[in-house]
Structures are given as C-alpha cells and as structure tokens.
Amino acid sequence: MSLPSIAASGSPGAAAPGAGFIAADPCVHCGFCLPTCASYRVLATEMDSPRGRIHALKAIDAGELVLDATVAKHFDSCLGCFACVTACPAGVRYDQLIETMRPRLNAPELRSPAQRVFRRLIFALLPYPQRLRALLAPLRAYAGTPLQALARRSGLTRLFGPQVAAMEKLLPPLPEQAFRDDWPVLVPARGPRRRRVGLVLGCVQRVFEPGVNAAAIRVLAANGIEVVIPPDQGCCGAMTHHQGELAQTRELATALMSSFEAVIGPGKAAGPEPLEALLVAASGCGHTMKSYGEILGSRHPLLGRVADIQEFLDEVGLSDSFQAALRPLPHGDGTAASAERPLELAYHDACHQLHGQGLAAQPRRLLGRIPHVRIREATEAGVCCGSAGIYNLMQPEEAAELGRIKAADLSGTGAALAVSANIGCTLQIRQAMEGQARPLPVLHPIELLDRSYGGPA
Numbered sequence: 001m002s003l004p005s006i007a008a009s010g011s012p013g014a015a016a017p018g019a020g021f022i023a024a025d026p027c028v029h030c031g032f033c034l035p036t037c038a039s040y041r042v043l044a045t046e047m048d049s050p051r052g053r054i055h056a057l058k059a060i061d062a063g064e065l066v067l068d069a070t071v072a073k074h075f076d077s078c079l080g081c082f083a084c085v086t087a088c089p090a091g092v093r094y095d096q097l098i099e100t101m102r103p104r105l106n107a108p109e110l111r112s113p114a115q116r117v118f119r120r121l122i123f124a125l126l127p128y129p130q131r132l133r134a135l136l137a138p139l140r141a142y143a144g145t146p147l148q149a150l151a152r153r154s155g156l157t158r159l160f161g162p163q164v165a166a167m168e169k170l171l172p173p174l175p176e177q178a179f180r181d182d183w184p185v186l187v188p189a190r191g192p193r194r195r196r197v198g199l200v201l202g203c204v205q206r207v208f209e210p211g212v213n214a215a216a217i218r219v220l221a222a223n224g225i226e227v228v229i230p231p232d233q234g235c236c237g238a239m240t241h242h243q244g245e246l247a248q249t250r251e252l253a254t255a256l257m258s259s260f261e262a263v264i265g266p267g268k269a270a271g272p273e274p275l276e277a278l279l280v281a282a283s284g285c286g287h288t289m290k291s292y293g294e295i296l297g298s299r300h301p302l303l304g305r306v307a308d309i310q311e312f313l314d315e316v317g318l319s320d321s322f323q324a325a326l327r328p329l330p331h332g333d334g335t336a337a338s339a340e341r342p343l344e345l346a347y348h349d350a351c352h353q354l355h356g357q358g359l360a361a362q363p364r365r366l367l368g369r370i371p372h373v374r375i376r377e378a379t380e381a382g383v384c385c386g387s388a389g390i391y392n393l394m395q396p397e398e399a400a401e402l403g404r405i406k407a408a409d410l411s412g413t414g415a416a417l418a419v420s421a422n423i424g425c426t427l428q429i430r431q432a433m434e435g436q437a438r439p440l441p442v443l444h445p446i447e448l449l450d451r452s453y454g455g456p457a
C-alpha cells in the first residue's frame, strides 16, 4: 500500500516559501486561470483575480505598492480554492503565494474594528466543539424548526447584520448526537483486521453533521479496519490555517497530535501499535493535515500517513464481505435503484479535495461500488461553492452568489442527490439549494456507502 505522505514538498498545501519566490514566479499573464476563479466570477475585477493578485504581490514585494486596507481587501476576496493552480499552464504556485500573504493580512491596521472582533469571535468559537456546543444548546429548540423558517422568511435574522444572518443560514437541525462524542477509544474491526487507523472527527463536522463520523466508523469497521478515536481530540487547525492564523494553527495541530499520543502506546487505551493512516472525512481538514510536516516543522511519528477517508478506502479496497452486502439505494419514491432506473448522483468536488489534494477519481470510484448508482457531472465542477472555510461568513454576499451558481449547476445535472465530502461545502450548498426550483438533498459519500450497507437512513 502506498498512501500519500504528509504533503509532499511542492504539493498544494505545502508551506509558503521565503522571500524571492514571488519575484521568481513564472506567471505569463495569459489569463487561463480567470474563468475558474471564484472571486473573479462574482467581482469581475482584475484585482480580484489570481493574475491581478500576483501582479499586486510583485508590486508590494518590489516596494511599488503599499499594502493598505484597500489592497488587503482584494487579497481577502480570494477564497483560497486553488482552482487557479489547477488551471495554470505555466505551473504558477498561487497557493504558495497566497499562503505567504495571509498572515500579513492579519495586521490590525488592515481591518476595521468590527471585522477584527468578528474574526476573533469565530476563531475563539468554531475550532472548539465544546464552546460551540455551549452556544448552540439553547438553539436546539430553534434550529431546523418552523420557527427558524419563519425567522428567515420574515427577515428577522438580517436585523443582526449580514454576517450573523449568514451564520444563521448555515445552522442545521441539531440532533442530540451533535452534543456528545461518546465513541469508544478503540472501535474493533468486524471480522479479520486488515488495517488500523486513527480518525479525526473534525470540529464543525462533529457538531453540525454528526452522522458523517458515525457512518465513517461503521464503514471502516465493517471493512475490517480498526479505528482509534481519541476522546479529547479537537480541531485540526484547517480553519485558522486557511486564514493565516499560524500560531493558533500550530497550537491546534499540536493538541490534536497529543490527543493521539495520549491513547497510543504501551498500556494506553488504544494499545501500542502505530497507526497505518490518520483519516478524516472532511476534505478541508485533510488538506491542512497533509501540511502538518511543514506547519509543525517536523513529522510526527504517530501520524502515520494522512489520508482522506475516500482516498484510503479506494486504495485499500472494500472488503469482499462489505462489497457483497451493498444494496441499491432507494429513490425518493422509496423504490430501489435498478439497472433500468439507476440512482443518479451529482458529485461536488470540494476545492481542498480536488485542487488541494488532487482527489477526483477516488470518490467517484467508491460511489461506483454502490449497485445501480450513476454519477452525473456538473458543468463547472472545479469552481468553488463559496464556502471556503469562513469565507461565507466574512464575505456573505459573494459567497451567496457562488452558492447559487453551484446549487444551480448541481441541480441542473438532473441528478436526484448531491454528494459532498466537506462539511463547509455541504452546509453552503444545502442552504443554496433552498432557492432552487429543483433542490437536491446533499449527503456525504460515506453516508451513502453506509446506507447501502444497511446503516440508518
């Protein structure tokens, strides 16, 4: 088995290089990246395109342009989706350029006091599941109820400002499961053990979409894969990493690694054997975790290898018994999919999965193992949905427009279901689907595999 190592040097997500890199970049200003650029799509100005930002970076580097609040706004409008990296024929590593820039954008004078307060609030809340749960607990009687629908229809939520309204729009129903992490430290493989892995639950995913981790654990165990789940694990640092908050990212990444150290070893709860892989079912997290070598300045011996759960399952293969037990999924009318009437799915490529990790075939192959499933391709699969970490909270109008475009594209495939492997995208697309004439439910691919295996619908 040759799983990918922690972010190979030079891969998307690798650490930003030092001075001189900007001046040496090979951008030839061809503009091939522009049609794929989400910010250019909605703002339509050169300064909000990769080519424009590269030009500005060079000018700042050369002392010809001052990085003030106006210039910073054009960098903040970048979603960090890396579609431009995939599109560029000259091999420009815009991902590395923008990563160099992000920490500089956090200088206090470049943002208004209100922006600074909102960002502090987000970074003090979202990466900490227990804090988030404490805030959300009183909202259980509101989220997903007719009251929420009424508040949205009446425009009441907009009274609190566009950013609070954007947060509210993403709020899903909150089942009891969202408020607890009661997984055993060690979930044994069912049948003969084939592999031993660690599972990262994600901070937002475990609260807003707890069914995904439940499905992941069932699917892994059913495939003969033992799963180690440290009870004290927190956020992987993806959210802060994407925003250039490097000190907090290191702190979160170190704490996550320590939570695995606390349970793996002689006499510890998960036993002494090392992990063969560290898996995560949220592609934004996987992208950052593959950069841990650079973020932490060393390879952590406990890490084993980081992999997206779909990448891992595709590589090791489904067990014979699991594959044999897969059953066709039902259509909306309850009838099972069949060769004559397959269940059609529109796969949403999360940017940090497609552009950040180069994973496109793996999730499709995995879904293709479910009997009578057919994948319908969106016409603009490589363009960002507008979620982009906390972009949809910081820049709600642009994000909403991108969400509308993505939802229309997925719905326009004619598929019955949309599939997304990143929690941020899932929440964003679900919300945007509400405005579609043909709204599609949005599920994680692992949930579909689990359901096909007989897991709860």
Ligand code: SF4
Binding pocket: 026, 027, 028, 029, 030, 031, 032, 033, 034, 050, 051, 054, 084, 087, 088, 089, 090, 091, 092, 094
């Ligand atoms: S970044 Fe690449 S695609 Fe975009 S203008 Fe420069 S060379 Fe062309």
Ligand code: SF4
Binding pocket: 036, 037, 038, 039, 040, 049, 050, 077, 078, 079, 080, 081, 082, 083, 084, 085, 094
């Ligand atoms: S990362 Fe995405 S939003 Fe930013 S310049 Fe590249 S394509 Fe545009």
